[in-house]
Structures are given as C-alpha cells and as structure tokens.
Amino acid sequence: MSVARSPFPKDQLLCSICQHVFTDPVSTPCGHNFCKNCISEHWDINVPCKCPNCKKRFKRRPVLQVNSLISEIVSRIKESAQQRASSSSEQQAANPREVPCDICTGTKLKALKSCLVCLVSYCETHLQPHLTVSGLKRHQLIDPVENLEGRMCMKHDKLLELFCKDDQTCVCMLCTISDHKQHEVVPLKEECEGRKAELEETEAELQQMIQQRQLKIEEIKQSVKVSKENADREIARGVQVLTRLRDAIERKQAEAIKVITSKHTLIEKQAEGFIKELEQELCELKKKSAELEQLSLSEDHLRLLQNLQSLKAAPPTKDWTEVRVRSPSYEGNMRSASAPLVEMLIIELKKLLPKTELRTAQQSAVDVTLDPDTAHCQLLLSGDGEQVCHPKYGDFEKKLPDNPKRFSTGLCVVGKQVISTGRFYFEVQVKGKTQWVIGVAKESINRKGLLYIDPQNGYWTLGLRKENKYYAPACRLNSKSQPEKVGVFVDYEEGLVLFYDVDAANLIHAFTGCSFTERLLPFFCPSSNQAGKNSAPLIICPVNRTT
Template sequence: MSAASNLSSEDQFLCSICLDVFTDPVSTPCGHNFCKNCINEHWNTSDRCQCPMCKEGFNTRPDLRVNTFISEMVAQFRQSAQQKTSSSEQQESKPGEVPCDVCTGTKLKALKSCLVCLASYCETHLEPHLTASRLQRHQLIDPVENLEDRMCTKHNKPLELFCKTDQTCVCTLCPVLDHKMHKFVPLKEEYEGKKVELKKTEAEIQQMIQKRRLKIQEIKHSVDLSEEDADREKAEGVQVFTDLKESVERRLNELIDTIKETQKRKEKQAEAFIKELEQEISELKKRSTEVVQVSLSEDHVHLLQSFPYLKAAPPTKDWTEVSVHPPSYEGTVVGALHQLEETLSREMKKLFDEAELKRVQKFAVDVTLDPDTAHPKLILSDDGKQVTYGNVKKNLPNNPERFSDCSCVLGKKSFSFDRFYFEVQVKGKTSWDLGVARESINRKRQITLRPQNGYWTICLRNGNEYKAPAGPSVLLSLKSQPQKVGVFVDYEEGLVSFYDVDAAALIYSFTGCSFTEKLFPFFSPWRNDGGKNSAPLIICPVNQTEWTDDI
C-alpha cells in the first residue's frame, strides 16, 4: 500500500464538507471520515449532533481523534499528485494544449501567453519575459490559443478596457471612436470584479456538489437499510407463512383423524351386531337339527316328552329395529374450516400486533425523569429511570415546571417532530398513569387527564380497572395485566398508542390528535395505598422481543 500508484481515486480522499483533500482526518462512530476542523465547525453550527452523511445521531458529542492510517494515505496521495505535476512539466504539447510559438521541431507545451507579443512560450522561451526589464512590463496570462482574439478587430490594438454599457472588451481607441459617452473600467478591474462573482458562483456550485454527494451517500445508506429491512421482512414472512401452513396441515390431519375415528366406531358397532347375530344363528341351527332328529324318531314317548322344549324357540333378540346407520359427515369439513378460520384470524391478529410492536420499537428513545418537574413527595432514582411515591413531602423549590398538587413527573427531553417510543415497567403496581403531555399544561393545581387538557394517557386503578381518559374515559378490557407498557407517538400523524410489551398486544390508541407544542413523557406512580402500590415505575431499555407463534 506504500506505492502511490496503488492508491484509489481522489474522491476517496475528499472531505464531504469542504470537498477538498482531508486535513487532519477523523472518523465518527458511524465510520465516516471528515476533516477535524470541518466536522467540529459543522456541529458547532448545528442543532443536533449527527453524521452529515448517514444522519446517525449521537447522544453526546464524540471525542474525535486524527485517524493516523487515513492521514498517512492522504500524505501519500499528495506526494503522488506533486510527482505527477512535476513530471508533466516541459512535456511535448498534446492535442488540446497550447504549443510554444517559438519552438522549432518538437513543440513543447506553453506555460504562458503574452498579450503584447501575441505569442505563447514554453518554460525555456519564457525566460526573457521573466528577466529582461523591457519584457517584464508585458502582460502574461495562462496559455491560450488564438491570441488574435485579444486584439480589437477594428483598431488592431490590445483589448485593455471593458465597456460596461455594452458589456464587451474594447481597446483604448474605442471610447473615442465607437463607444462615446459609454462607461468604461480597466479590463483588470472588471476582471477582478467578475472573478469575485465567479468565486461566489464556484462556492455555490461546490455547495451544490457537496449537497448532491451527501445526497448520494444518504440514498446509498437508505438503500442499504432498505435491503436489510427487506431481508428481515422476507425472513419474517417465510416464518409466518410456514407457521400458517403448518397450522392448516395440522387442522387437516385433525379433520382426517376425526373422520377415521367416526368410521372406526361404526365398524366396531357393526362387527358387534354381526357377531351377536352369528351366535344366534348357530343356536338356531342347533335347535333345527334337534327338531329334525326328534321328528324322525319313532319313539312316541321321546317325541312327546321333547315336544314342549323343541316347540319353544331358543331365546333370541328382536332385530326388527336394529340397524347400523352410515355416519353423517355433513358439516364436518365446514365446521373444521370455521374453526380454522377463527384460529387463523386470532393468530393473524397476534402476528400483526407483534409486527406492529417491532416496527414502533425501532423509534426507541432514551428517556430519563426530570427532577425539576417532580412533585415533592416523589422519589427519583439517581439514574433518573425509576419513580416511587414517598410519604414525606420534601422541601423543594416551587419552580414553574414542578407539579405542586398531583404526584406526577415529566421526562427531561421533549419531542416536537417525527416519532418516538419508550417502555415502562409497571409490575407489582395497583395504580399508575402513563403517557405524554404537552409543554403548556398547568402544573400548579389538580389536573384532569384528557386530551383537551393536554394529556394523552392510560391509567390503572384498584389493581384491575384499566381506562383511557379520552374525555369521556374509555374502559379497557384486557386479557392479561401488562407488566411492561410501551408508549409510541407519531407527532406528524397525531397518534399516541400504548402496547402490552410482553403480550405484543395493542392496548389503546388516541388517533386524529393535533399536536402544536412540544410533548413530554408523563408518569404518575400514584399513592402507596398502604404499601399495596409501593412498587416503582421503571423506564426500561427497549429490546425487540422475539415472540413464539402458538398457531
């Protein structure tokens, strides 16, 4: 990697902020590189500390150090560029380059053109213009072709003035002969002015280039994220439909087993009847044989004595009403399909809720409690993640932000755009309030939780009464008591949703909300209720849960 010829293109050594080769290159935690001074100035003038390329945000400003590896690569690149520049000097002029007008034979590349001599010179033939006092007064410019274009076509004199009226270059005779009463400035003065304008234009163009380069990186990053999301969704889709397929196959096997079992019962019943009938036939055949034998006997006494026994038929069952009806399977398939439909509907809802919860968990934010807003009887943990109700009222400053009548506390950070999500453990509590509140709520009197007053919350009372204070309150019927509650807000869509995290189930949603102020996470652990409600509310880290699908 030490050879300059092995280095990559110049673009890889350009800072995407200043669009120049890196100076003191540093790397952000997300892996992108910038000039140290450029990224620091960018963050100094920005409201949010985030990467200009991938937009990843940082909770605290990273401590940036010069990347020695990239710094060495940049140094090699600069050295290589200088070597290429020096080696290109005194080369033979190529097509498109200005040749020296003095060279005979091989024409070398011109370094300068003289507006007085109307000729272009290579380094060797330019020497007199640099050393002779008479020629040093000539005006030299970067090499150009067609030096005749620098002469006035009418007066055959150099173009030295600029006519601001006609916006054209003129010679010293033009103001007298052809541009009377026009406004003129020296060509150099106009040149300097236009040069300043071009620098501004160039800066604007470079800014446009920078924005587009950043946009390219943003689009590429978005494509990468989209690909990751697509792979994840495909994997989840395969798993879901595999589970559904297995569920259908399981229900089909159960249907077939039910039909087989019914048929087997009928077969056993028929076999029992047939066995009993065959037994009676055997007995009847035996009696028939005895009757025939006695009938053929010439022993009068024996016949008369046997007659009563033979006359009476052997004990048999009356089979007149006995029959084996074929089983009716009508409705069996329909019933199985109906049961399958209910199962799939239930499981589809479960899968949808799980997918929805996973989606909103991606917008998780770090929430900590603000002690300046806490009611004096509330006890906050040192890390600002837990709150409990205390029986002793602390002597705290009655600042405007603090709740004075209700045992509530807000999160430190406010939100006024985009989407955010956080989770709170409510395990072991019999009463609590959770949600979000707008910044302008009245904190110095008793409050009524409802959207009209700036609160979007759900509540638990008496251990089993869940409600959403929507004005009027909506009673919530939950299959199980949530141990952890997720709160999701879509500011732009006007949506506040609450989830039972462990069950991956939606508890309630406020829809059609109109947010015009900053929103703060809102918490109330309520009173201890004689120790029954002494458990804390705990703000938990968000981990996307893997649920099992019991289809």
C-alpha cells in the first residue's frame, strides 16, 4: 500500500514532532498520534505532560497505546517503498564513497539530498515528504553531504551560512551580532567563488608541476636508456678489441714458440748425428782394444808377430777436437714476436679511450672570453676578449698593475668562465701559428715565475712545438694533419679533457681518469712572436652545433 492509497491524508502519517513517517506509532488519551520515541523524549523534557498538538495537560504521565491501524499502514508504506527502491535502477545501495540515507533500516540506500534544517540525508523514497508536505518544502535541500552536524554553529545551533574574513572562519547569523559584530562578513557562496578562483590557479600550478615531473621522468628514463645503449656499445667495443688482442697474443705466442722449438729441433738432430758417429767409432775402438788385449795374452808367438802390425794400426776415426754443438740464441725471439703487439696494443687502446663524439661535445658549448686581469703584460687582447697574440718586442708596451691573478713570466691568459660541474666545450682557431698551448687549468695555479704545465701542477693542455710536433704533458702525439681549429671538451664529473680537430672531427688526445677537486678555467698560451713567424692570434670561435 502506498501513501497515495492510504485512508489517511499525508500529513496524518507524519509525526508532528520529527516530521517523518511514523516509527512505532502510539496514541495519547486525547487521540493524537506520535512516534513512541519522539513523545517519550518530549515528555522527559517537558513537565507537566502536555499534548504537543492540542496542549491538553495530563495530571499523570499517560500510558501510551500502540495505534495498530497506523502501524499497519506505515508498515505497508515502508514495505512498498522498499520494494520500489529494490526495483528501481536509480535506487542503489550506497557504496563506501557515497552518502547513505539516514532513515533507511537494513540496507542503506544512496542519499539523494541532505536537509540543512533536519540535518538528515534522504534517499529518493524518504525524501518524498520534503517534496510534498507544505511545512517541509520550506527546508533547504542540498546535494548529499556527510557530517551535517558540522554545518551547524556549535554556540547558537544555527546554520553556518556566512564567512568572517577577519577570523577566516564560517559563522551563523547570530555570530554576526555577537562575537563577529565588527568583522567583515560575506555569504559563503561569495567567499567560495573567490576561493574557487584561487583553487583554479593552484590547480593550474599543480598541473604544471605534474607535467614538469612527468617530463622529468621521461628525461630520466631516456637518460637510463641512453646509458644502457652506451654501456652495451662500450662493452661490445671493449670485448671486440680485447678479443683481437687476445687472438693476436695467442697467435704471436704460437709463432714464437714454433721458431724457438724449430731451432732446438735442429740442434737435437745435429747432436744425434754426432752422437751416432761417435758411438760407431767407439764401437770400433772397443773392438780393436779387445783384439789387442787378446793378442797380448796369446802364447802363439808366430800369430802375435804376424798380426801385430795390422792390429797396431788405429781404425779410421774423425777428429772431434773442433766439433761443438752450439746452442742457438733464443733471446729476442719472444721480444721480436711481442714488438708488433705493443704497437697493436697502443692502437687498440686508443679505440677504447672515452670518446665523446664531436657533435655531442658541441652541444655543451659555452661562450668563452679572455680575462684581461690575468694576461701577461706583453700579450695583446682584442676588445671583445676573443683574441690574444704576442706582438713583436717594442711594438707593444703597456704598464699594468700587478695582481695575484696576472701571469708574470708565462705568456698566458685564462678565461673568465668557470668550470665546476657538468660539461664544458669551446673552440680555438690556431691557424697560422707555429707554437701554442690551450686547454684548462685549476683556478689556483701559481701564476708567478716559471710554469710547469702538466696535470700534476693543475694543467690539462695540448700544444704545438717548433718542430710541428703536437704534445701533451709527458706525451708526444703523432698527428698526421695540422688542425686549424681545436675543440676543448671537459666533463667535470667523469674526469675527462678531450681535444678535437674540429674540421676533421677527429679526437687528437684525451686525458682520462682526472680527479677534479676545484674550479677550472680555460687556459691559453699564444707563445712568443718568433720574429713574426708566430704572430697569428689564438681566436676563440663561435661553435657551430650543427656540424
């Protein structure tokens, strides 16, 4: 039975105290009906007992009688409502993320609305009185929310519908005439609109941060991928080189052993021939000796005399006085076999040197300029700080204040740019010069007196000498070509300093395994003028990253 079919008007099926459909309806002696719990709680508070509807006063607290008819009607209404709820696709049991109906018993259905007056959330069925009963229609309904009690002012028991900007808190209407009387108060909706604008900005910032981190994740993944590819490539190259070296060593070892063994075999055969001849002669001599001994013991005088001359003659033998079995010289055979391996080892090891491709190195290009405060007083620097040379004596004179940073003896200058982390690359034109030195140096190098340019003293450089020989400290390089432009690459963390012939895109030399513990500076030495033969300047060139 539905509410529409019941013999009672809709209002008569609602408890006048809680304004909900009756629960355990009971009747008072005056004939009015209430929820048993509602009227009991009402009389517990209000003494003497009166009917909430007609205000009739009772001398004694009446004994409440169950209204069987209304109980049956309400029971059928609730049963019918539950049946409709179970058959309706829109009426679903509330999941943990949804607000449940506060009235449902048993399975809690999903709330459709929450009432800010009743502080109760209703499913579709239990919401019907708020949609049909005139007194309940005036209640404010909102989308279902939890903790409706938290929307009430704890001090005044009124709805929190305003916002105090001074105290940054939600307040009710009574708060505005008491504790927040002189404060700036606005409706919650107005404050929320402003806060939503802030949230949108925050959300945009968060989205940007999310995007940045997603890009960083992809960047890191790509770095790992590149690292794996580089590692696999280096392993393959190393295995290939070392395998060739191993095969060459085994081959040269076998060849050397064969040569030595062949020489010894010839000696053995020669010795065997000598021994064989000696043994034959030894056998003949022993035989002759036995015959002589037997003859000397003979009593036959005639036989002794007849055979004496023939037995006295020595058997034919070889003169062994000068015969020698001389051991051949085995020394140098292994060395001769190993000599090609040394050259091969050098060639193959060069292949294993950490080699950053020029194109990759150029991506780390930095604009380098010379620091005039460090230049030797005889050096001439261009106005843009990108060229340096040593003019002829007498053609250029300048008096400069001495300072700890200036080179006093070496014709040197350093760059302004500091290398303390990451990768660093610059290019220098050396065309037309017969002597020069370029590279990097520690910031703390001694700049006074004689310079000892080597890694032990904080220099990692490449240079050209008079005899057109390229050299690095403790190492002379065989360069088939004479580069006109040299690229200098530094990987601070990896401890690498590489020098390139830019035009040929070839690696000239590499310092590896360097342990950098302080800041580095670009280093330049144009060397002396040499009567005009070395007058061309060192020129710092812009880097073409697409070459």
